[in-house]
Amino acid sequence: MTNNQICLLELIKIFAEYRNNIIVNIKHLQEHYQRTGIKRVRGVRNESGELLQPWLQTEYIDNAEYVGMGEFQFNRNTATINMLIKRKVRLAKSEDQTPTLEVAGLLVNNLNSFNNYTIVSDGKINIKSLQVKISSKKAFDLLKEKGVLDAEKFDFHTEYSIHLDNLPLVASDSRYSSIDGLFNQLAEIKVLTSIISAHLKKESDVFIAPQLDEFQKHYLSKNAYISFPTTNEYIDIQEALLNGTLDSRLSYKIDIGSQNILNLSKLHSANKFLNKMYRLYDKETGEIIIKPSFEMAFNENLAVRHRLLSSRTKITKVDEFMKSIFDDFLGLEQNGIVLGILNKVGADSLAQLFQDKQTGRQISKEETIAALTTANNKLEKYVENIYQDKISPLVFYIGCTGLLPEQIEAKPMTAEEAAAKYPNLQFSKNEQDGSFFAVGDSIISIYAKTEYYSKNMPILNIS
Structure with missing residues (x-):
């Protein structure tokens, strides 16, 4: 090793840049891997707890010793980095391994598992080392220069060990972007994406309803991804903890919020908020829909109005924040919020459709679904970029060091102190024992939560 050793984050950036030139020994990884969450098994349990297996299973097409370097993803509110590995699989009947080659007119003999x-x-x-082969001399030279390879000469036949457990996780001189204003952006987009997703729950811009039914029967999502039902491997959590199947650990959550809303988890789901604050009714009869949902929005006979709230209903800052976006989207008040969000992320088709609808133009269901789908993808990508570029690196630093970066000057507050200073904040049970920092117009929360994980259960190379 050289003295030019880098931190883990820089190494992961190199992995990401050269991921098409590095392959990973998947068998070595699986044999030495410790899960950090609860193992899920395919199937559902009946009333007696018996596991009922799906009628289909997946089989790896390659079953190879090596796989491509995965994509790296930061967790959004813990100091966690995952490597997502994609492999080719096919569907087959569980009883006799007969392959399923086509579903609803779509070839499914070359699906991806993740x-x-x-x-x-x-x-x-959590992973001490990776066994890899490298096909690019440029990548080899860079890894050697950075002190993570021992080898002298490049050999594309050779398997190299890259040790991760001897690297600092973050650089001591790291600098981080300002988070001012980010929470409101993220919160607005989360509310809007929740509304859009609720519209699209059973809709597709590619496939029709009978095809989606066939997909569901064959454990495929509407985007043709494998989606088996899963359940916990244990039946009783206390028994699993006693017999050593499960163990627990403290996970430290790092969230950003505003002086009125502590974090994004405080926002309601779209359908829940619709039911709380609005009424869907039949235009002709005036009949109130008892359990409204955005799936009903495509019914042209229905209209929406504000719900008459009782004096006992408490309206929070979360409600006020969400209501302005809902009112605009539902056409009850034109305040420009939705159009502003759509223009910001480049969702031009939905922005135009939204304006056309305000002028009274009739828009087909197919056109609406296509515009909603495109907008949803753009919104999600915009949010992901904010996290990857500005929030996740900061969260990772705090979670690894237990400190705020030197450039951020803020004194810790208890939940009681934060509540006294910012009375609109609401705290969960776990958050009540946390620490809080006022950074500009944002609040950074750090609190512990008990998480459970399956012990000594390496992922085996089976379908």
Whole structure:
């Protein structure tokens, strides 16, 4: 090794840049891997607890010793980095392994399966080393220069060991972007994406309803991804803890929020908020829909109005924040919020449709679904970029070091102190024992939560 050794984050950036030139020994990884969450098994349990297996299963097409380097993803509110590995699989009947080649007119003999492997879990290395082969001399030279390879000469036949457990997780001189104003952006987009997702729950811009039914029967999502039902491997959590199947650990959550809303988890789901604050009714009869949902929005006979709230209904800052977006989207008040969000993320088709609808133009269901789908993808990508560029690196640093970066000057507050200073904040049970920092117009929360994980259960190379 050289003295030019880098931190883990820089190494992961190199992995990401050269991921098409590095392959990973998947069998070595699986044999030495410790899960950080609860193992899920395919199937559902009946009333007696018996596991009922799906009628289909997946089989790896390659079953190879090596797989492509995965994509690296930061967790959004813990110091955790996952490596997402994609492998080719096919569907087959569980009883006789007869392959399923086509579903609803779509070839399904070359599907993808996805497995997450946690590199860093809550600020601690979870994978000590990776066994890799490298096909690019440029990548080899860079890794050698950075002190993570021992080899002298490049050999594309050779398997190299890259040790992760001897690297610092973050650089001591790291600098981080300002988070001012980010929470409101994220919160607005989360509310809007929740509304859009609720519209699209059973809709597709590609496939029709009978095809989606066929997909569901064959454990495929509307985007043709494998989606088996799963359940916990245990029946009783206390028994699992006693017999050693499960163990627990403290996971430290790092959230950003505002002086009125502590974090994004405080926002309601779209359908829940619709039911709380609005009424859907039949235009002709005036009949109130008892359990409204955005799936009903495509029914042209229905209209929406504000719900008459009782004096006992408490309206929070969360409600006020969400109501302005809902009112605009539902056409009850034109305040420009929705159009502003759509223009910001480049969702031009839905922005135009939204304006056309305000002028009274009739818009087909198919056109609406297509515009909603495109907008949803753009909104999600915009949010992901904010997290990857500005929030996740900060969360990772705090979770790894237990400190705020030197450039951020803020004194810790208890929940009681934060509540006294910012009375609109609402705290969960776990958050009540946390620490809080006022940073500009934002609040950074750090609190512990008990998480459970399956012990000594390596992922085996089976379908």
